[in-house]
Amino acid sequence: MSETSLPEILRARGLRLTAQRQLVLEAVHELGHATPEQLHHAVREVAAGVNITTIYRTLELLEDLGLVTHTHLSHGSPTYHPVGEDQHAHLVCRDCGAVSEIEPAVLAPLANGLAEERGFQLDIGHVALFGTCGDCGGAK
Amino acid sequence: MSETSLPEILRARGLRLTAQRQLVLEAVHELGHATPEQLHHAVREVAAGVNITTIYRTLELLEDLGLVTHTHLSHGSPTYHPVGEDQHAHLVCRDCGAVSEIEPAVLAPLANGLAEERGFQLDIGHVALFGTCGDCGGAK
DNA sequence: TTTCGTGCAAATGGTTTGCACATGG
């Protein structure tokens, strides 16, 4: 359900299996969508010495290997999440900052429309939609 | 068709009308969607001494006044564009980096769906959709 | 052993802040 086949994938490319790489991948799975800094914290709780630089380099690698992706949820840092099974897009509330996920099905019609009319291949896993969530919209 | 009512809006708030504020607003209208840095360049061509700091502060102000908004088009800097008339969303190609606009109508069904099912009020002008554009997708 | 990965420190790029001077009202 997690830890895809990191060892094999790495070996297949002649890359090395290291504790850091395993830990970062685990953290991405655990945290869902997390920034490099958040992942750094998570990893540090297990292995104190790991440097933030390594987090960045490892995320780049894992993304290259197709094991994780990142999305830009408004403001600063991108957030990373595991690739695979559960493709999902994000709804971001600009008032309270809450992030929720939506199933790709919701975007399917839009994706099809864009593909037909413009030949644009929508990357659903990368979609972040901004607006006001129910709680903020109703209350405020 | 441009230069809304900057002077009045400012006066209404007891703020001052300055050359810089006019220039930044004009630049936003001219450039469409531009990063702070691009706006800085544009403004400098007219008034050489304007500092990048002022661009940032002015953009924040103009956004606060409801005259401009910003969108995060993937990577680094946000891009600013005038608010009003032509609300539009963006399509960003992750291969070639091209940015194109789509009419809000395309997103209307999605927006309605989200509103009904989740009470989420989609901010269409803020939407950036990532994927592969026709040129890159077909060719590659 | 040999190459790849990591930690560390410094460089970078974008954005923000503090402060004194300039200027609009």
Place this chain on the structure above:
DNA sequence: CCATGTGCAAACCATTTGCACGAAA
């Protein structure tokens, strides 16, 4: 005049890079 704006320089924060040491194969 007086308060707000601006320019400048320095501070910041996230991310990247260079280099020498440490570790996987």
